[in-house]
Amino acid sequence: MLRDIFNKKRKYASLPNQEGKQDVPEGLMQKCPGCNKIYYRKELERNLNVCPHCDYHHQQNAYERLESLLEKDSFEEWDRYMVSTNPLGFPEYEEKLEKDRKKSGLNEAVITGKGKIRGYETAIAVMDARFRMGSMGAVVGEKIANAIEQARKEKIPFIIFTASGGARMQEGVISLMQMTKTSVAIQRLHAEGGLMISVMTHPTTGGVSASFASLGDFNFAEPGALIGFAGRRIIEQTIREKLPEDFQTAEFLLKHGQLDDVVHRHDLKNKLETILSIHQPGGELS
Amino acid sequence: MKQVLDFEKPVIELRGKIEELKKLTQESEMDLSEEIETLEQRLEKLEEDVYDRLTPWNRVQMARHPERPTTLDYIHSIFTDFMELHGDRLYGDDEAIVAGIAKYKNQPVTVIGHQRGKDTKENLRRNFGMPHPEGYRKALRLMKQADKFNRPIVCFIDTKGAYPGKAAEERGQSEAIARNLMEMAGLTVPVVCIVIGEGGSGGALALGVGDHIHMLENSTYSVISPEGAAALLWKDSNLAQNAAETMKITSYDLKELGIVDKVIPEIRGGAHRDIKGQAKKIDQVLQESLEGLKSLSKEELLETRWEKYKKIGDYTTLPL
Numbered sequence: 001m002l003r004d005i006f007n008k009k010r011k012y013a014s015l016p017n018q019e020g021k022q023d024v025p026e027g028l029m030q031k032c033p034g035c036n037k038i039y040y041r042k043e044l045e046r047n048l049n050v051c052p053h054c055d056y057h058h059q060q061n062a063y064e065r066l067e068s069l070l071e072k073d074s075f076e077e078w079d080r081y082m083v084s085t086n087p088l089g090f091p092e093y094e095e096k097l098e099k100d101r102k103k104s105g106l107n108e109a110v111i112t113g114k115g116k117i118r119g120y121e122t123a124i125a126v127m128d129a130r131f132r133m134g135s136m137g138a139v140v141g142e143k144i145a146n147a148i149e150q151a152r153k154e155k156i157p158f159i160i161f162t163a164s165g166g167a168r169m170q171e172g173v174i175s176l177m178q179m180t181k182t183s184v185a186i187q188r189l190h191a192e193g194g195l196m197i198s199v200m201t202h203p204t205t206g207g208v209s210a211s212f213a214s215l216g217d218f219n220f221a222e223p224g225a226l227i228g229f230a231g232r233r234i235i236e237q238t239i240r241e242k243l244p245e246d247f248q249t250a251e252f253l254l255k256h257g258q259l260d261d262v263v264h265r266h267d268l269k270n271k272l273e274t275i276l277s278i279h280q281p282g283g284e285l286s
Numbered sequence: 287m288k289q290v291l292d293f294e295k296p297v298i299e300l301r302g303k304i305e306e307l308k309k310l311t312q313e314s315e316m317d318l319s320e321e322i323e324t325l326e327q328r329l330e331k332l333e334e335d336v337y338d339r340l341t342p343w344n345r346v347q348m349a350r351h352p353e354r355p356t357t358l359d360y361i362h363s364i365f366t367d368f369m370e371l372h373g374d375r376l377y378g379d380d381e382a383i384v385a386g387i388a389k390y391k392n393q394p395v396t397v398i399g400h401q402r403g404k405d406t407k408e409n410l411r412r413n414f415g416m417p418h419p420e421g422y423r424k425a426l427r428l429m430k431q432a433d434k435f436n437r438p439i440v441c442f443i444d445t446k447g448a449y450p451g452k453a454a455e456e457r458g459q460s461e462a463i464a465r466n467l468m469e470m471a472g473l474t475v476p477v478v479c480i481v482i483g484e485g486g487s488g489g490a491l492a493l494g495v496g497d498h499i500h501m502l503e504n505s506t507y508s509v510i511s512p513e514g515a516a517a518l519l520w521k522d523s524n525l526a527q528n529a530a531e532t533m534k535i536t537s538y539d540l541k542e543l544g545i546v547d548k549v550i551p552e553i554r555g556g557a558h559r560d561i562k563g564q565a566k567k568i569d570q571v572l573q574e575s576l577e578g579l580k581s582l583s584k585e586e587l588l589e590t591r592w593e594k595y596k597k598i599g600d601y602t603t604l605p606l
């Protein structure tokens with residue numbers, strides 16, 4: 001009963017969970033975790049992976065994101081073939097990377113490069129949760145830091161779409177230090193008046209939430225995205241109380257003053273264009 | 287009475303036996319000096335065996351020793367005129383972090399560190415050294431003050447991590463940590479960070495963007511606790527000892543990975559055996575650090591800091 005009231009108030013609060021997992025043929029059809037309706041994947045894709053019935057924001061992978069935002073053929077990818085060396089000699093890590101490369105068609109959990117959004121040239125980084133849950137190791141840190149540096153040098157804006165479970169455990173403290181590496185790069189960008197926009201998508205947690213994701217001049221999030229530092233279960237164990245259902249959602253963060261806005265995917269390109277046009281390339285007055 | 291860790295029991299027992307014999311010699315007319323000397327030699331050998339070959343897990347135990355010296359212990363031994371300053375001016379004062387101004391060999395400095403409690407009562411007040419956002423924001427406020435007045439900053443790192451709580455999330459734990467990383471990167475004064483106990487993940491890192499990072503020999507720095515890693519990797523937190531090895535979290539590991547500048551040797555048996563003695567060893571390294579950084583211009587400081595962090599983390603190119 002109480003749940004019903006909640007659901008009416010907050011359309012986006014429920015996150016993908018076991019119930020939402022599809023018991024329908026994979027590929028062709030898709031069941032929506034938001035409204036439980038089953039529809040054709042094509043229908044969903046045509047709608048930027050937003051449920052046409054309930055507005056639930058399904059994840060967009062990095063390629064879909066780039067395609068939906070950038071002018072056709074404007075994208076130039078950077079550091080495409082950069083891969084991990086397994087610095088700690090972590091058991092089975094290389095196999096896991098290889099498996100994810102095959103599964104996702106990506107070499108790592110982030111794609112970086114530059115492209116044009118409605119005429120505005122921008123450096124862009126898009127994380128993809130299909131690769132090691134979007135976790136950040138040395139390669140993700142290095143690619144993002146390089147992209148930020150390139151934006152600074154070319155005096156173009158930097159836009160990042162985050163989707164990550166946080167630091168990558170298999171690279172231990174090296175992955176932790178990528179939080180520093182990317183943050184130092186952002187400091188250099190900001191010091192020279194560069195513009196940075198962060199768009200947090202589902203999920204953005206741990207070390208990614210506690211570094212570059214939170215350091216934009218503008219910090220946005222997609223509806224319903226899970227965003228937070230510590231995991232829900234750890235918090236519940238620590239404070240020994242049940243957390244509200246909407247805890248750590250984009251809407252929760254907005255309410256607590258942690259975001260500039262929650263932006264519907266259909267409005268995103270327009271909003272980005274407005275910000276880019278207000279700031280001009282590089283964030284300088286002209 | 288110092289708390290005894292399991293692996294050091296033989297040492298403590300033998301040491302006790304020697305004390306007993308010494309007492310006996312004093313109280314009675316017996317001459318036991320020969321026996322005592324033999325035992326002392328054996329003790330020396332045993333101490334070497336136990337303390338000079340600590341496993342990663344032993345070091346975790348040392349880093350967590352309830353009597354391990356805290357930030358305030360070192361502040362009072364290394365600096366003079368320390369004046370603690372409170373509050374983030376936004377929400378409150380987080381006692382899991384102490385911060386203030388002081389003099390180091392007559393030079394002004396700002397000192398900041400995570401602060402655990404020495405007993406349950408103090409630990410409750412200090413939240414076991416696990417900060418909320420206001421703790422990090424207090425630290426940042428005072429770092430900016432140090433920057434304004436051009437005095438070096440010394441940070442002591444000693445936390446299991448940022449507090450995983452409801453209020454902490456509501457007030458922006460992520461943002462507070464992220465902002466510290468970014469703002470510390472832009473400080474134009476020397477920043478020296480010293481890990482003295484546990485360096486737990488982002489909560490440690492938020493005081494850890496320094497020009498030099500040093501670690502006490504038996505301290506740890508990790509992305510996740512050994513228990514947490516074991517639970518994730520092998521679904522069994524009892525395998526924490528293995529995780530302590532796999533995750534490469536000791537001072538020597540971090541030195542090898544090129545993250546840490548210096549490993550500060552510890553008093554044999556752990557820093558808690560002689561706080562003053564340990565403080566002296568820290569003092570030496572700190573002095574060298576600050577001396578070396580003094581000669582850098584503001585621009586050089588920023589550039590070398592960037593280079594330091596840019597080079598952490600290896601990668602390679604996928605063969606085509």
Ligand SMILES: [Zn+2]
Pocket residue numbers: 032033034035036037051052053054055056
């Ligand atoms: Zn739906």
